[in-house]
Amino acid sequence: MLSLLVHLFLANYSAGAPIMHNGFIYAKIYGGFEKIQSSICDLVVVARLLNATLVIPEIQATTRAKGISPKFKSFSYLYDEEHFIAALSDDVAIVRGLSKDLREARKRIKFPTVSPKNSATPEYYRTEVLPRLVKSKVIGIIVNGGNCLQSVLPASLEELQRLRCRVAYHALKFRPQIQALGNQIVGRLRASGRPYMAYHPGLLRDTLAFHGCAELFQVGILLQALGYPPNTIIFLAGSETFGGQRMLIPLRAMYANLVDRTSLCSQRELSDLLGPEGPLASDSPHPPPPKSEKDLIEEWKRAGPRPRPLPPPPARPFYAHEKEGWYGWIGENDTEPDPSPIEFRRQAHRLIWDALDYIVSVEADAFFPGFHNDGSGWPDYSSLIMGHRLYQTPSAITYRPDRKIVAALFENVSDHRYHPPRNWTIAARAHLNKSANVEGVVSSAILSKPVSFLYHPLPECSCRTAKSVSVQPVKDSHGRLLFGGEEECPDSVVRSLATVSTKNNEPQNEDYEGELPEDDSSPDMQQESDSKSSEQDEEMDPDD
Ligand SMILES: *[C@@H]1O[C@H](CO)[C@@H](O)[C@H](O)[C@H]1NC(C)=O
Ligand SMILES: *[C@@H]1O[C@H](CO)[C@@H](O)[C@H](O)[C@H]1NC(C)=O
Ligand SMILES: *[C@@H]1O[C@H](CO)[C@@H](O)[C@H](O)[C@H]1NC(C)=O
Ligand SMILES: *[C@@H]1O[C@H](CO)[C@@H](O)[C@H](O)[C@H]1NC(C)=O
Numbered sequence: 001m002l003s004l005l006v007h008l009f010l011a012n013y014s015a016g017a018p019i020m021h022n023g024f025i026y027a028k029i030y031g032g033f034e035k036i037q038s039s040i041c042d043l044v045v046v047a048r049l050l051n052a053t054l055v056i057p058e059i060q061a062t063t064r065a066k067g068i069s070p071k072f073k074s075f076s077y078l079y080d081e082e083h084f085i086a087a088l089s090d091d092v093a094i095v096r097g098l099s100k101d102l103r104e105a106r107k108r109i110k111f112p113t114v115s116p117k118n119s120a121t122p123e124y125y126r127t128e129v130l131p132r133l134v135k136s137k138v139i140g141i142i143v144n145g146g147n148c149l150q151s152v153l154p155a156s157l158e159e160l161q162r163l164r165c166r167v168a169y170h171a172l173k174f175r176p177q178i179q180a181l182g183n184q185i186v187g188r189l190r191a192s193g194r195p196y197m198a199y200h201p202g203l204l205r206d207t208l209a210f211h212g213c214a215e216l217f218q219v220g221i222l223l224q225a226l227g228y229p230p231n232t233i234i235f236l237a238g239s240e241t242f243g244g245q246r247m248l249i250p251l252r253a254m255y256a257n258l259v260d261r262t263s264l265c266s267q268r269e270l271s272d273l274l275g276p277e278g279p280l281a282s283d284s285p286h287p288p289p290p291k292s293e294k295d296l297i298e299e300w301k302r303a304g305p306r307p308r309p310l311p312p313p314p315a316r317p318f319y320a321h322e323k324e325g326w327y328g329w330i331g332e333n334d335t336e337p338d339p340s341p342i343e344f345r346r347q348a349h350r351l352i353w354d355a356l357d358y359i360v361s362v363e364a365d366a367f368f369p370g371f372h373n374d375g376s377g378w379p380d381y382s383s384l385i386m387g388h389r390l391y392q393t394p395s396a397i398t399y400r401p402d403r404k405i406v407a408a409l410f411e412n413v414s415d416h417r418y419h420p421p422r423n424w425t426i427a428a429r430a431h432l433n434k435s436a437n438v439e440g441v442v443s444s445a446i447l448s449k450p451v452s453f454l455y456h457p458l459p460e461c462s463c464r465t466a467k468s469v470s471v472q473p474v475k476d477s478h479g480r481l482l483f484g485g486e487e488e489c490p491d492s493v494v495r496s497l498a499t500v501s502t503k504n505n506e507p508q509n510e511d512y513e514g515e516l517p518e519d520d521s522s523p524d525m526q527q528e529s530d531s532k533s534s535e536q537d538e539e540m541d542p543d544d
């Protein structure tokens with residue numbers, strides 16, 4: 001069903017740069033990878049809305065790291081700055097930095113700053129921010145926690161939504177070294193000629209200890225129910241969160257080909273991405289300098305008559321990680337302690353690993369997201385990937401399991417173990433199957449779109465060709481379009497696509513010809529499903 005949908009890169013067309021110029025916007029973005037990625041898109045749109053020039057945003061996670069390689073500035077640590085500026089030149093003027101005198105003035109705090117609240121409206125920017133910008137010519141925007149612009153915009157601003165996609169999927173490219181290693185990982189995963197699945201556990205550090213094993217075990221069972229054979233290649237995104245391999249045991253026991261970036265790349269390849277870094281104060285305790293033999297004998301002689309009591313043992317060394325690691329603060333204190341310089345550097349590194357995993361997950365033949373433990377939806381990182389896949393490879397398999405239904409399924413495993421009311425495998429498979437289809441896309445529109453536009457960039461950022469079947473639009477109770485209803489693509493798009501699909505043999509391009517079979521499940525990945533699911537059912541057998 002989904003594969004018949006044609007999502008073309010309508011977003012890749014701009015309406016021309018604004019003529020008026022109201023001043024400069026500089027911005028600081030706090031937060032991790034997901035926040036950075038979506039905040040940059042929002043900031044570009046805000047600059048466009050206000051006819052302002054955007055200064056390349058500063059990423060706090062990298063600037064605060066201090067210890068990141070001097071090769072990079074904040075934004076260029078992660079992204080290709082030149083491409084970003086060039087790709088958006090028709091939309092928004094972007095500069096690398098403020099001129100010298102404006103920089104000085106900024107240092108002297110001559111310019112106002114604003115911290116927009118979550119999901120700020122275009123009205124807020126027009127009425128609150130614009131007058132101050134016009135007055136001072138420079139304004140700072142501090143983005144905390146992402147979402148500095150409402151996700152759903154009025155229809156009159158549809159062009160701005162397309163601009164968001166254009167930023168996210170065309171202008172915002174990782175710097176070439178990251179992109180190259182990401183592509184190499186994809187190549188290594190596909191080297192055997194088999195497809196691979198990417199899975200991102202949605203766990204936060206503080207819930208990991210309690211739910212990690214359980215979640216991985218459940219995901220393993222669900223994949224088995226779907227019929228994925230035990231030799232399926234599964235790429236684990238976000239493996240940093242785990243801090244150790246122990247947590248992976250339940251999933252690896254079912255799927256031996258569970259890999260992550262560390263098992264697919266050499267240490268060297270990974271550390272090369274970071275560039276040359278200066279040393280930081282070490283995390284290890286400093287033992288006192290060793291005493292020479294002469295000093296020891298002197299001390300012995302000075303130490304008074306024998307017998308003497310043994311000296312007290314040396315104070316137990318204090319390791320920074322005992323305070324800073326999650327195992328240090330979990331249970332002890334609700335708030336994390338202030339990170340050390342090493343922790344800041346780790347946060348910066350994590351951005352790069354997240355970027356690598358992002359590339360691999362967007363490319364994957366199938367994607368399975370983890371769960372938010374509160375059942376509120378999918379975690380941000382997974383949602384970002386699901387949105388990107390929806391835009392770029394709508395025909396690839398993307399599961400959108402519903403946490404509540406999955407929880408109910410697992411309750412039924414124990415309640416009805418000996419009296420199965422129905423075939424559990426079939427129930428689980430039916431839910432997951434639906435979740436990868438239109439039904440899942442609609443629920444993702446309801447759940448995710450209000451949170452972030454990039455979690456569900458449809459229908460604004462796609463169009464359909466005359467060849468593609470028109471999809472019945474699905475609306476919510478407020479009449480808001482959730483799915484389908486794409487406009488027909490402009491001729492120029494259709495023409496340029498024809499060139500793309502002859503040049504490039506990637507599977508997603510087959511969409512344009514509408515040649516893919518209707519079934520969304522990849523036959524390759526379902527091959528051994530029969531043997532596997534009967535094993536699964538044996539466990540459910542009442543006579544077991
Ligand atoms: C931005 O420029 C366009 C014309 O290029 C104009 O229509 C619009 O009102 C301007 N907006 C602001 C906030 O200055
Ligand atoms: C928790 O950490 C904060 C900040 O580090 C500190 O102010 C507070 O006293 C700590 N609370 C407890 C119960 O240790
Ligand atoms: C769980 O079992 C009950 C009754 O046995 C059934 O009505 C319900 O649909 C089942 N739930 C799921 C998610 O399979
Ligand atoms: C899964 O969905 C496909 C269509 O997309 C359908 O052909 C198949 O029968 C479904 N399988 C199950 C178990 O529901």
Ligand SMILES: *[C@@H]1O[C@H](CO)[C@@H](O)[C@H](O)[C@H]1NC(C)=O
Nearest residue numbers: 423424425426530533534537
């Ligand atoms: C449950 O469904 C699976 C997949 O269709 C099938 O292989 C298995 O035999 C069924 N088990 C029972 C007990 O009906």
